[in-house]
Amino acid sequence: MERKQFLRSLGAGAAFAIAFPCLGACSQEDEVEGGNAPVPSGVDFALDLDAPEAAVLAKKGGFITKNSVVVVNNLEGNFVAASQVCSHQGYEEVRFLDKEGGIFYCGVHGSRFEQSGKPMNKVDASPAKFLKVFKTEVSGGVLRVFE
Ligand code: FES
Incomplete structure (x- = not known):
């Protein structure tokens, strides 16, 4: 037929x-599963930088997601971390991009953030008004991510 x-x-x-x-x-939201996840709080975990799960962090620009946090070795070779959950509608879609000096980006509605968590979109154009960031410290080959 x-x-x-x-x-x-x-x-x-x-x-x-x-x-x-x-x-x-x-809409784009229909195509992405999730949403309404809470921005992580009480974050405090350690990563063994020699463990396979952290291998990608050996190179600048590499990142992993763990416990709803994006952990990054930024383009300067420093560890930074931010919420994987976007503050706009709670999608766990925040990732690190090695563009514009290294930024966080949510692909659901296009929010872009400086590594400090400050929105980069034009005023009134950024759906998300902030991105929660976390502290990092390295000691003895272990990376701690905490608030
Ligand atoms: S959920 Fe809308 S920009 Fe991230």
């Missing part, structure tokens, strides 16, 4: 629904 014949056999309503499944109802 040809596609055209198939659609005709379904009737106009079904054919329209198949041809335009997202018309007027879909």
